[in-house]
Amino acid sequence: MPLASTRLWDQGWDADAAVEHLYAAHYVRLVRLAVLLVRDVETAEEVVQDSFVAMHGRWGTLAEPDKALAYLRRAVVNHARSVLRRRGVRARHEASTPPVARPLPGVDENALAGERRTAVLDALRRLPDRQREVLALRYYLDLSESEIAETLGISRGAVKSHASRGVTALRSLMEDHR
Amino acid sequence: MTPIDDNDVRVLLDDAVADVRPRHGLDEIRERTDDSRVRRPWGWGVAGTVVATAATVAAVAMFSMPSVRHGGTGPDHADTTPATPLGVRVYFLGDTAAGPRLFQEDHLTSSSSTDPTLDAVQQAVDGRSHDPDYLTAWPTGTQVDRVDRRDDYLLVGLSGRFDLTRRPASMSPALARMSVQQLIWTAQNNGDNGALPVLFEVDGAVRPTLLGVRDRTPLQAASPNDALAPVSIDTPRQSDQSSIPVTSPFLVTGRAAAFEANVQWELKQGDTVVRRGFTTAAQCCTLAPYSFTVSAPPGAYTLIVHDEDASGREGNGGNGRSQDSKAVLVH
Numbered sequence: 001m002p003l004a005s006t007r008l009w010d011q012g013w014d015a016d017a018a019v020e021h022l023y024a025a026h027y028v029r030l031v032r033l034a035v036l037l038v039r040d041v042e043t044a045e046e047v048v049q050d051s052f053v054a055m056h057g058r059w060g061t062l063a064e065p066d067k068a069l070a071y072l073r074r075a076v077v078n079h080a081r082s083v084l085r086r087r088g089v090r091a092r093h094e095a096s097t098p099p100v101a102r103p104l105p106g107v108d109e110n111a112l113a114g115e116r117r118t119a120v121l122d123a124l125r126r127l128p129d130r131q132r133e134v135l136a137l138r139y140y141l142d143l144s145e146s147e148i149a150e151t152l153g154i155s156r157g158a159v160k161s162h163a164s165r166g167v168t169a170l171r172s173l174m175e176d177h178r
Numbered sequence: 179m180t181p182i183d184d185n186d187v188r189v190l191l192d193d194a195v196a197d198v199r200p201r202h203g204l205d206e207i208r209e210r211t212d213d214s215r216v217r218r219p220w221g222w223g224v225a226g227t228v229v230a231t232a233a234t235v236a237a238v239a240m241f242s243m244p245s246v247r248h249g250g251t252g253p254d255h256a257d258t259t260p261a262t263p264l265g266v267r268v269y270f271l272g273d274t275a276a277g278p279r280l281f282q283e284d285h286l287t288s289s290s291s292t293d294p295t296l297d298a299v300q301q302a303v304d305g306r307s308h309d310p311d312y313l314t315a316w317p318t319g320t321q322v323d324r325v326d327r328r329d330d331y332l333l334v335g336l337s338g339r340f341d342l343t344r345r346p347a348s349m350s351p352a353l354a355r356m357s358v359q360q361l362i363w364t365a366q367n368n369g370d371n372g373a374l375p376v377l378f379e380v381d382g383a384v385r386p387t388l389l390g391v392r393d394r395t396p397l398q399a400a401s402p403n404d405a406l407a408p409v410s411i412d413t414p415r416q417s418d419q420s421s422i423p424v425t426s427p428f429l430v431t432g433r434a435a436a437f438e439a440n441v442q443w444e445l446k447q448g449d450t451v452v453r454r455g456f457t458t459a460a461q462c463c464t465l466a467p468y469s470f471t472v473s474a475p476p477g478a479y480t481l482i483v484h485d486e487d488a489s490g491r492e493g494n495g496g497n498g499r500s501q502d503s504k505a506v507l508v509h
Contacts, residue, residue: 052203140192
Protein backbone atom coordinates (compact mmCIF):
# COMPACT_ATOMS: atom_id res chain seq x y z
CA MET A 1 0.00 0.00 0.00
CA PRO A 2 1.24 3.52 -0.62
CA LEU A 3 3.09 4.96 2.29
CA ALA A 4 2.52 8.68 2.38
CA SER A 5 3.86 8.73 5.88
CA THR A 6 7.48 8.00 5.10
CA ARG A 7 8.48 11.49 6.16
CA LEU A 8 6.81 11.40 9.54
CA TRP A 9 10.06 11.03 11.34
CA ASP A 10 11.77 13.75 9.32
CA GLN A 11 8.98 16.09 10.27
CA GLY A 12 9.63 15.41 13.90
CA TRP A 13 6.11 14.25 14.56
CA ASP A 14 5.38 12.74 17.89
CA ALA A 15 3.51 9.52 18.59
CA ASP A 16 0.12 11.24 18.55
CA ALA A 17 0.76 12.79 15.16
CA ALA A 18 2.06 9.48 13.85
CA VAL A 19 -1.12 7.73 14.95
CA GLU A 20 -3.30 10.33 13.30
CA HIS A 21 -1.39 10.22 10.05
CA LEU A 22 -1.17 6.46 9.83
CA TYR A 23 -4.81 6.19 10.81
CA ALA A 24 -5.86 8.46 7.98
CA ALA A 25 -3.74 6.59 5.47
CA HIS A 26 -4.18 2.98 6.52
CA TYR A 27 -6.97 2.40 9.03
CA VAL A 28 -9.64 1.20 6.60
CA ARG A 29 -7.29 -1.11 4.76
CA LEU A 30 -5.94 -2.60 7.97
CA VAL A 31 -9.48 -3.21 9.28
CA ARG A 32 -10.29 -4.99 6.03
CA LEU A 33 -7.14 -7.06 6.40
CA ALA A 34 -8.26 -7.94 9.93
CA VAL A 35 -11.72 -8.93 8.66
CA LEU A 36 -10.04 -11.47 6.39
CA LEU A 37 -8.29 -12.83 9.48
CA VAL A 38 -11.00 -12.77 12.15
CA ARG A 39 -14.17 -12.65 10.07
CA ASP A 40 -16.33 -10.04 11.83
CA VAL A 41 -15.98 -6.30 11.49
CA GLU A 42 -16.28 -5.36 15.12
CA THR A 43 -13.49 -7.66 16.22
CA ALA A 44 -11.42 -6.45 13.28
CA GLU A 45 -11.83 -2.86 14.42
CA GLU A 46 -10.73 -3.79 17.91
CA VAL A 47 -7.72 -5.67 16.59
CA VAL A 48 -6.61 -2.69 14.53
CA GLN A 49 -7.25 -0.20 17.31
CA ASP A 50 -5.21 -2.37 19.67
CA SER A 51 -2.45 -2.34 17.08
CA PHE A 52 -2.48 1.45 16.80
CA VAL A 53 -2.32 1.75 20.58
CA ALA A 54 0.63 -0.65 20.63
CA MET A 55 2.32 1.26 17.82
CA HIS A 56 1.84 4.51 19.74
CA GLY A 57 3.61 2.97 22.71
CA ARG A 58 6.50 1.83 20.53
CA TRP A 59 6.81 4.95 18.43
CA GLY A 60 9.96 6.07 20.21
CA THR A 61 11.79 2.89 19.30
CA LEU A 62 10.61 2.54 15.73
CA ALA A 63 13.79 3.76 14.13
CA GLU A 64 12.36 4.47 10.70
CA PRO A 65 8.90 5.69 9.85
CA ASP A 66 8.09 2.95 7.35
CA LYS A 67 8.77 0.51 10.15
CA ALA A 68 5.72 1.91 11.89
CA LEU A 69 3.49 0.52 9.16
CA ALA A 70 5.36 -2.79 9.15
CA TYR A 71 4.88 -2.88 12.91
CA LEU A 72 1.16 -2.19 12.50
CA ARG A 73 0.79 -5.05 10.02
CA ARG A 74 2.62 -7.40 12.33
CA ALA A 75 0.55 -6.26 15.29
CA VAL A 76 -2.71 -6.77 13.39
CA VAL A 77 -1.73 -10.33 12.46
CA ASN A 78 -0.57 -11.14 15.99
CA HIS A 79 -3.58 -9.57 17.69
CA ALA A 80 -5.92 -11.35 15.30
CA ARG A 81 -4.29 -14.67 16.06
CA SER A 82 -4.49 -13.93 19.77
CA VAL A 83 -8.20 -13.08 19.50
CA LEU A 84 -8.91 -16.32 17.69
CA ARG A 85 -7.07 -18.25 20.36
CA ARG A 86 -8.84 -16.50 23.22
CA ARG A 87 -12.21 -17.13 21.65
CA GLY A 88 -11.87 -20.62 23.02
CA VAL A 89 -12.86 -19.37 26.48
CA ARG A 90 -15.92 -17.69 25.16
CA ALA A 91 -16.84 -20.70 23.04
CA ARG A 92 -16.67 -22.84 26.16
CA HIS A 93 -18.95 -20.42 27.94
CA GLU A 94 -21.44 -20.29 25.11
CA ALA A 95 -21.55 -24.05 24.93
CA SER A 96 -23.11 -23.96 28.40
CA THR A 97 -25.38 -21.00 27.64
CA PRO A 98 -28.38 -21.23 25.32
CA PRO A 99 -27.92 -18.87 22.38
CA VAL A 100 -30.17 -15.83 22.32
CA ALA A 101 -32.05 -15.18 19.13
CA ARG A 102 -31.58 -11.42 19.27
CA PRO A 103 -29.00 -10.35 16.70
CA LEU A 104 -25.80 -8.98 18.12
CA PRO A 105 -25.82 -5.22 17.97
CA GLY A 106 -23.09 -3.37 16.14
CA VAL A 107 -22.44 -5.97 13.51
CA ASP A 108 -22.70 -4.43 10.12
CA GLU A 109 -24.89 -6.94 8.39
CA ASN A 110 -24.65 -5.11 5.10
CA ALA A 111 -20.90 -5.37 5.10
CA LEU A 112 -21.08 -9.11 5.36
CA ALA A 113 -23.95 -9.57 2.98
CA GLY A 114 -23.49 -11.46 -0.20
CA GLU A 115 -23.26 -15.16 -0.46
CA ARG A 116 -19.90 -15.26 -2.14
CA ARG A 117 -18.31 -12.86 0.29
CA THR A 118 -19.61 -14.89 3.17
CA ALA A 119 -18.34 -18.06 1.57
CA VAL A 120 -14.86 -16.58 1.08
CA LEU A 121 -14.67 -15.40 4.69
CA ASP A 122 -15.96 -18.74 5.93
CA ALA A 123 -13.43 -20.56 3.81
CA LEU A 124 -10.60 -18.40 5.17
CA ARG A 125 -11.65 -19.20 8.71
CA ARG A 126 -11.32 -22.88 7.96
CA LEU A 127 -7.72 -22.55 6.80
CA PRO A 128 -4.81 -23.02 9.18
CA ASP A 129 -3.69 -19.69 10.69
CA ARG A 130 -0.49 -19.41 8.66
CA GLN A 131 -2.17 -20.12 5.33
CA ARG A 132 -4.89 -17.56 6.03
CA GLU A 133 -2.31 -14.97 7.07
CA VAL A 134 -0.09 -15.55 4.05
CA LEU A 135 -3.03 -15.36 1.65
CA ALA A 136 -4.29 -12.13 3.19
CA LEU A 137 -0.86 -10.48 3.18
CA ARG A 138 0.05 -11.66 -0.29
CA TYR A 139 -3.21 -11.24 -2.16
CA TYR A 140 -4.92 -8.48 -0.24
CA LEU A 141 -2.01 -6.27 0.83
CA ASP A 142 0.14 -7.32 -2.14
CA LEU A 143 3.21 -7.76 0.03
CA SER A 144 6.29 -9.41 -1.38
CA GLU A 145 7.45 -12.79 -0.14
CA SER A 146 10.22 -11.20 1.87
CA GLU A 147 7.85 -8.68 3.44
CA ILE A 148 5.48 -11.47 4.41
CA ALA A 149 8.37 -13.50 5.79
CA GLU A 150 9.41 -10.55 7.91
CA THR A 151 5.87 -9.82 9.07
CA LEU A 152 5.23 -13.38 10.15
CA GLY A 153 8.73 -14.19 11.29
CA ILE A 154 9.05 -17.19 8.96
CA SER A 155 11.30 -18.06 6.03
CA ARG A 156 10.53 -17.14 2.44
CA GLY A 157 10.35 -20.82 1.64
CA ALA A 158 7.66 -21.24 4.27
CA VAL A 159 5.77 -18.28 2.81
CA LYS A 160 5.81 -19.95 -0.61
CA SER A 161 4.68 -23.23 0.82
CA HIS A 162 1.83 -21.71 2.89
CA ALA A 163 0.70 -19.65 -0.09
CA SER A 164 0.62 -22.62 -2.39
CA ARG A 165 -1.25 -24.81 0.07
CA GLY A 166 -3.54 -21.96 1.01
CA VAL A 167 -4.59 -21.29 -2.57
CA THR A 168 -5.22 -25.00 -3.12
CA ALA A 169 -7.27 -25.26 0.06
CA LEU A 170 -9.23 -22.11 -0.72
CA ARG A 171 -9.98 -23.40 -4.20
CA SER A 172 -11.20 -26.67 -2.76
CA LEU A 173 -13.38 -24.97 -0.15
CA MET A 174 -14.89 -22.64 -2.72
CA GLU A 175 -15.66 -25.62 -4.95
CA ASP A 176 -17.51 -27.15 -2.02
CA HIS A 177 -19.47 -23.96 -1.79
CA ARG A 178 -20.65 -24.05 -5.39
CA MET B 179 -16.47 -18.68 -8.66
CA THR B 180 -13.50 -20.92 -8.29
CA PRO B 181 -10.10 -19.34 -7.80
CA ILE B 182 -7.78 -20.52 -10.48
CA ASP B 183 -4.80 -18.27 -10.46
CA ASP B 184 -3.22 -15.60 -8.33
CA ASN B 185 -5.30 -12.85 -9.80
CA ASP B 186 -8.52 -14.69 -9.03
CA VAL B 187 -7.53 -14.98 -5.40
CA ARG B 188 -6.69 -11.30 -5.37
CA VAL B 189 -10.10 -10.37 -6.77
CA LEU B 190 -11.85 -12.75 -4.41
CA LEU B 191 -10.23 -11.33 -1.29
CA ASP B 192 -10.63 -7.72 -2.40
CA ASP B 193 -14.29 -8.33 -3.09
CA ALA B 194 -14.87 -10.14 0.21
CA VAL B 195 -14.07 -7.01 2.22
CA ALA B 196 -14.87 -4.28 -0.30
CA ASP B 197 -18.03 -3.37 1.57
CA VAL B 198 -16.42 -3.17 4.99
CA ARG B 199 -16.81 0.38 6.25
CA PRO B 200 -15.20 0.64 9.67
CA ARG B 201 -16.66 3.00 12.20
CA HIS B 202 -14.57 5.99 13.11
CA GLY B 203 -11.93 4.68 15.48
CA LEU B 204 -9.48 7.54 15.96
CA ASP B 205 -11.20 8.91 19.08
CA GLU B 206 -11.02 5.52 20.76
CA ILE B 207 -7.34 5.21 19.91
CA ARG B 208 -6.64 8.72 21.17
CA GLU B 209 -8.44 8.03 24.42
CA ARG B 210 -6.34 4.95 24.96
CA THR B 211 -3.03 6.51 24.04
CA ASP B 212 -3.46 9.68 26.04
CA ASP B 213 -3.71 9.21 29.77
CA SER B 214 -1.93 12.43 30.55
CA ARG B 215 -4.34 14.88 28.99
CA VAL B 216 -6.93 16.36 31.28
CA ARG B 217 -10.31 15.24 30.12
CA ARG B 218 -13.77 16.14 31.17
CA PRO B 219 -15.55 12.91 30.39
CA TRP B 220 -18.71 13.47 32.32
CA GLY B 221 -20.62 15.30 29.66
CA TRP B 222 -18.38 18.32 29.82
CA GLY B 223 -20.19 21.37 28.59
CA VAL B 224 -23.57 19.80 29.00
CA ALA B 225 -25.78 21.79 31.32
CA GLY B 226 -26.80 19.74 34.27
CA THR B 227 -26.85 19.43 37.99
CA VAL B 228 -23.76 20.25 39.95
CA VAL B 229 -23.13 18.19 43.00
CA ALA B 230 -22.42 20.47 45.92
CA THR B 231 -22.33 19.39 49.53
CA ALA B 232 -20.24 20.34 52.49
CA ALA B 233 -17.73 17.70 51.56
CA THR B 234 -17.35 18.90 48.00
CA VAL B 235 -16.62 22.53 48.68
CA ALA B 236 -13.19 22.22 47.20
CA ALA B 237 -13.76 19.45 44.72
CA VAL B 238 -11.67 19.97 41.61
CA ALA B 239 -14.36 19.09 39.15
CA MET B 240 -18.07 18.70 39.29
CA PHE B 241 -20.06 16.25 37.33
CA SER B 242 -22.72 17.29 34.98
CA MET B 243 -23.85 14.10 33.33
CA PRO B 244 -27.56 13.86 34.03
CA SER B 245 -27.57 10.12 34.42
CA VAL B 246 -24.76 10.14 36.95
CA ARG B 247 -26.30 9.55 40.31
CA HIS B 248 -25.12 11.08 43.48
CA GLY B 249 -23.40 8.67 45.79
CA GLY B 250 -25.01 7.90 49.09
CA THR B 251 -28.56 8.45 47.98
CA GLY B 252 -29.41 4.86 47.17
CA PRO B 253 -32.60 3.47 48.61
CA ASP B 254 -32.63 1.16 51.58
CA HIS B 255 -29.19 2.18 52.68
CA ALA B 256 -29.54 4.53 55.63
CA ASP B 257 -32.27 2.58 57.34
CA THR B 258 -30.89 -0.86 56.69
CA THR B 259 -29.68 -2.80 59.67
CA PRO B 260 -28.08 -5.92 58.25
CA ALA B 261 -28.90 -9.06 60.19
CA THR B 262 -25.52 -10.62 59.42
CA PRO B 263 -23.59 -7.93 57.63
CA LEU B 264 -20.33 -8.80 55.96
CA GLY B 265 -17.59 -6.40 55.06
CA VAL B 266 -17.12 -5.83 51.34
CA ARG B 267 -14.95 -3.49 49.31
CA VAL B 268 -16.77 -1.37 46.77
CA TYR B 269 -15.28 0.85 44.07
CA PHE B 270 -16.81 4.07 42.84
CA LEU B 271 -15.87 6.63 40.25
CA GLY B 272 -14.49 10.08 40.79
CA ASP B 273 -13.02 12.71 38.55
CA THR B 274 -9.28 13.29 38.63
CA ALA B 275 -6.73 15.11 36.55
CA ALA B 276 -6.13 11.80 34.79
CA GLY B 277 -9.82 11.40 33.92
CA PRO B 278 -12.33 9.19 35.73
CA ARG B 279 -10.67 6.90 38.26
CA LEU B 280 -11.71 4.48 40.98
CA PHE B 281 -12.00 5.23 44.69
CA GLN B 282 -12.53 2.43 47.18
CA GLU B 283 -14.77 2.25 50.22
CA ASP B 284 -15.45 -0.46 52.76
CA HIS B 285 -19.11 -1.31 53.05
CA LEU B 286 -21.40 -3.79 54.73
CA THR B 287 -23.64 -6.12 52.80
CA SER B 288 -27.35 -5.51 52.98
CA SER B 289 -29.55 -7.68 55.18
CA SER B 290 -31.11 -9.48 52.24
CA SER B 291 -27.78 -10.40 50.71
CA THR B 292 -26.84 -14.02 50.23
CA ASP B 293 -23.88 -13.32 47.96
CA PRO B 294 -21.39 -10.72 49.24
CA THR B 295 -19.70 -10.22 45.87
CA LEU B 296 -23.00 -9.71 44.08
CA ASP B 297 -24.08 -7.32 46.81
CA ALA B 298 -20.85 -5.35 46.46
CA VAL B 299 -21.14 -5.13 42.67
CA GLN B 300 -24.76 -3.97 42.99
CA GLN B 301 -23.71 -1.29 45.48
CA ALA B 302 -21.06 -0.17 42.99
CA VAL B 303 -23.60 -0.04 40.15
CA ASP B 304 -26.07 1.87 42.31
CA GLY B 305 -23.47 4.37 43.48
CA ARG B 306 -24.30 3.84 47.13
CA SER B 307 -21.11 5.50 48.28
CA HIS B 308 -20.52 7.01 51.68
CA ASP B 309 -18.50 9.85 50.20
CA PRO B 310 -20.86 12.15 48.31
CA ASP B 311 -18.10 12.98 45.81
CA TYR B 312 -18.06 9.42 44.52
CA LEU B 313 -20.39 8.39 41.75
CA THR B 314 -21.62 5.73 39.44
CA ALA B 315 -22.25 6.21 35.74
CA TRP B 316 -24.25 3.02 35.25
CA PRO B 317 -27.69 3.70 33.81
CA THR B 318 -30.45 3.91 36.38
CA GLY B 319 -32.09 0.56 36.97
CA THR B 320 -29.04 -1.54 36.10
CA GLN B 321 -29.38 -4.83 37.93
CA VAL B 322 -26.67 -7.31 38.86
CA ASP B 323 -28.31 -10.67 38.26
CA ARG B 324 -25.48 -12.96 39.20
CA VAL B 325 -21.79 -13.31 39.93
CA ASP B 326 -20.66 -16.86 39.22
CA ARG B 327 -17.18 -18.17 39.71
CA ARG B 328 -16.05 -20.40 36.87
CA ASP B 329 -12.80 -22.28 36.54
CA ASP B 330 -10.77 -19.46 35.10
CA TYR B 331 -13.03 -16.42 35.13
CA LEU B 332 -15.87 -14.68 36.90
CA LEU B 333 -19.20 -14.37 35.14
CA VAL B 334 -21.13 -11.20 36.02
CA GLY B 335 -24.69 -11.00 34.69
CA LEU B 336 -26.25 -7.57 34.19
CA SER B 337 -29.63 -6.43 32.99
CA GLY B 338 -31.44 -3.14 32.87
CA ARG B 339 -34.00 -0.92 31.29
CA PHE B 340 -31.48 0.49 28.84
CA ASP B 341 -29.32 -1.27 26.30
CA LEU B 342 -26.20 -1.88 28.36
CA THR B 343 -24.21 -3.03 25.36
CA ARG B 344 -24.00 0.49 24.02
CA ARG B 345 -22.24 3.53 25.38
CA PRO B 346 -24.69 6.34 26.03
CA ALA B 347 -23.97 9.41 23.93
CA SER B 348 -23.28 11.45 27.04
CA MET B 349 -20.65 9.00 28.28
CA SER B 350 -17.07 9.30 27.06
CA PRO B 351 -15.17 6.15 26.07
CA ALA B 352 -12.88 6.72 29.05
CA LEU B 353 -15.83 6.85 31.42
CA ALA B 354 -17.32 3.71 29.89
CA ARG B 355 -14.05 1.84 30.26
CA MET B 356 -13.63 2.95 33.85
CA SER B 357 -17.24 1.98 34.66
CA VAL B 358 -16.50 -1.53 33.43
CA GLN B 359 -13.28 -1.50 35.48
CA GLN B 360 -15.35 -0.39 38.49
CA LEU B 361 -17.23 -3.67 38.39
CA ILE B 362 -14.14 -5.77 37.63
CA TRP B 363 -12.26 -4.28 40.59
CA THR B 364 -15.25 -4.71 42.88
CA ALA B 365 -15.83 -8.31 41.79
CA GLN B 366 -12.16 -9.23 42.14
CA ASN B 367 -11.71 -7.70 45.56
CA ASN B 368 -14.44 -9.66 47.26
CA GLY B 369 -15.21 -13.29 47.91
CA ASP B 370 -11.60 -14.41 47.52
CA ASN B 371 -11.86 -14.03 43.78
CA GLY B 372 -8.28 -12.93 43.33
CA ALA B 373 -7.29 -11.73 39.92
CA LEU B 374 -9.76 -13.82 37.94
CA PRO B 375 -10.77 -11.97 34.76
CA VAL B 376 -14.41 -11.05 34.39
CA LEU B 377 -16.78 -11.96 31.59
CA PHE B 378 -19.97 -9.92 31.49
CA GLU B 379 -23.38 -11.03 30.36
CA VAL B 380 -26.11 -8.61 29.39
CA ASP B 381 -29.66 -9.95 29.55
CA GLY B 382 -28.45 -13.50 29.89
CA ALA B 383 -25.86 -13.69 27.12
CA VAL B 384 -22.37 -12.49 26.37
CA ARG B 385 -22.52 -9.58 23.93
CA PRO B 386 -19.77 -8.10 21.79
CA THR B 387 -19.70 -4.99 23.96
CA LEU B 388 -20.64 -3.65 27.38
CA LEU B 389 -21.18 0.13 27.43
CA GLY B 390 -19.40 0.05 24.09
CA VAL B 391 -16.37 -1.62 25.68
CA ARG B 392 -15.53 -4.89 24.03
CA ASP B 393 -16.58 -7.91 26.02
CA ARG B 394 -15.67 -10.85 23.87
CA THR B 395 -13.32 -12.54 26.26
CA PRO B 396 -12.93 -12.26 30.03
CA LEU B 397 -11.64 -8.79 30.84
CA GLN B 398 -8.61 -8.19 33.03
CA ALA B 399 -8.44 -5.55 35.69
CA ALA B 400 -6.45 -2.50 34.68
CA SER B 401 -3.29 -1.90 36.70
CA PRO B 402 -3.63 0.14 39.92
CA ASN B 403 -1.85 3.10 38.34
CA ASP B 404 -4.29 3.07 35.43
CA ALA B 405 -7.45 2.38 37.40
CA LEU B 406 -7.15 3.94 40.83
CA ALA B 407 -7.32 7.62 41.69
CA PRO B 408 -3.93 9.35 41.83
CA VAL B 409 -4.78 10.63 45.31
CA SER B 410 -7.12 9.01 47.80
CA ILE B 411 -7.77 9.06 51.51
CA ASP B 412 -8.11 5.70 53.31
CA THR B 413 -8.41 7.01 56.88
CA PRO B 414 -10.22 8.62 58.56
CA ARG B 415 -12.59 6.05 57.15
CA GLN B 416 -16.11 6.97 56.26
CA SER B 417 -18.65 4.39 57.47
CA ASP B 418 -21.78 6.21 56.44
CA GLN B 419 -22.77 9.46 54.79
CA SER B 420 -22.24 11.71 57.78
CA SER B 421 -19.07 13.52 58.79
CA ILE B 422 -16.35 11.30 60.18
CA PRO B 423 -15.94 11.74 63.95
CA VAL B 424 -12.30 12.06 65.02
CA THR B 425 -10.38 13.25 68.04
CA SER B 426 -7.44 15.60 67.70
CA PRO B 427 -4.76 14.82 66.76
CA PHE B 428 -5.89 12.38 64.09
CA LEU B 429 -3.96 10.29 61.60
CA VAL B 430 -4.57 10.59 57.88
CA THR B 431 -3.47 7.79 55.57
CA GLY B 432 -3.98 7.07 51.91
CA ARG B 433 -2.27 6.48 48.61
CA ALA B 434 -0.92 8.89 46.07
CA ALA B 435 0.92 8.83 42.79
CA ALA B 436 2.30 12.32 42.95
CA PHE B 437 4.97 14.29 41.14
CA GLU B 438 8.14 14.07 43.23
CA ALA B 439 5.94 12.19 45.75
CA ASN B 440 4.70 15.53 47.10
CA VAL B 441 1.32 15.25 48.83
CA GLN B 442 -0.32 18.41 50.09
CA TRP B 443 -3.25 18.81 52.44
CA GLU B 444 -5.58 21.44 53.80
CA LEU B 445 -8.11 21.48 56.59
CA LYS B 446 -10.83 23.95 55.75
CA GLN B 447 -13.91 25.49 57.28
CA GLY B 448 -15.90 26.88 54.42
CA ASP B 449 -13.41 28.73 52.28
CA THR B 450 -11.03 29.35 55.16
CA VAL B 451 -7.91 27.23 55.37
CA VAL B 452 -7.43 26.43 59.06
CA ARG B 453 -4.43 24.15 58.68
CA ARG B 454 -2.25 23.15 55.80
CA GLY B 455 0.80 21.01 55.30
CA PHE B 456 2.55 18.55 53.06
CA THR B 457 4.07 15.14 53.25
CA THR B 458 5.91 12.76 51.00
CA ALA B 459 4.51 9.52 49.70
CA ALA B 460 6.73 6.46 50.01
CA GLN B 461 7.53 6.55 46.28
CA CYS B 462 7.39 9.04 43.48
CA CYS B 463 5.00 8.89 40.56
CA THR B 464 3.47 5.50 41.30
CA LEU B 465 0.74 4.76 43.82
CA ALA B 466 2.40 4.68 47.21
CA PRO B 467 1.18 5.12 50.77
CA TYR B 468 1.40 8.42 52.64
CA SER B 469 0.44 9.43 56.16
CA PHE B 470 0.41 12.55 58.32
CA THR B 471 -1.16 13.81 61.53
CA VAL B 472 -3.51 16.76 61.90
CA SER B 473 -4.30 18.71 65.06
CA ALA B 474 -7.27 21.04 65.19
CA PRO B 475 -9.75 22.51 67.69
CA PRO B 476 -13.20 20.89 67.89
CA GLY B 477 -15.39 21.70 64.94
CA ALA B 478 -16.57 20.59 61.51
CA TYR B 479 -13.98 20.62 58.74
CA THR B 480 -13.27 19.49 55.25
CA LEU B 481 -9.99 17.64 54.87
CA ILE B 482 -8.52 17.85 51.38
CA VAL B 483 -5.50 15.89 50.20
CA HIS B 484 -4.14 16.65 46.77
CA ASP B 485 -1.14 16.48 44.51
CA GLU B 486 0.49 19.48 42.92
CA ASP B 487 -1.32 21.20 40.13
CA ALA B 488 0.50 19.99 37.07
CA SER B 489 -0.99 22.66 34.85
CA GLY B 490 2.08 24.84 35.07
CA ARG B 491 4.19 22.09 33.57
CA GLU B 492 1.79 20.79 31.03
CA GLY B 493 -0.21 23.84 30.09
CA ASN B 494 -3.53 22.16 30.59
CA GLY B 495 -5.41 25.14 31.90
CA GLY B 496 -5.15 24.71 35.63
CA ASN B 497 -7.16 21.55 35.93
CA GLY B 498 -4.23 19.32 36.66
CA ARG B 499 -4.93 18.67 40.32
CA SER B 500 -6.19 15.37 41.70
CA GLN B 501 -7.62 15.19 45.17
CA ASP B 502 -9.81 13.42 47.66
CA SER B 503 -11.73 15.08 50.44
CA LYS B 504 -13.53 13.99 53.61
CA ALA B 505 -15.88 15.79 55.94
CA VAL B 506 -14.55 15.36 59.49
CA LEU B 507 -15.99 16.34 62.86
CA VAL B 508 -13.25 16.96 65.43
CA HIS B 509 -14.38 16.34 68.99
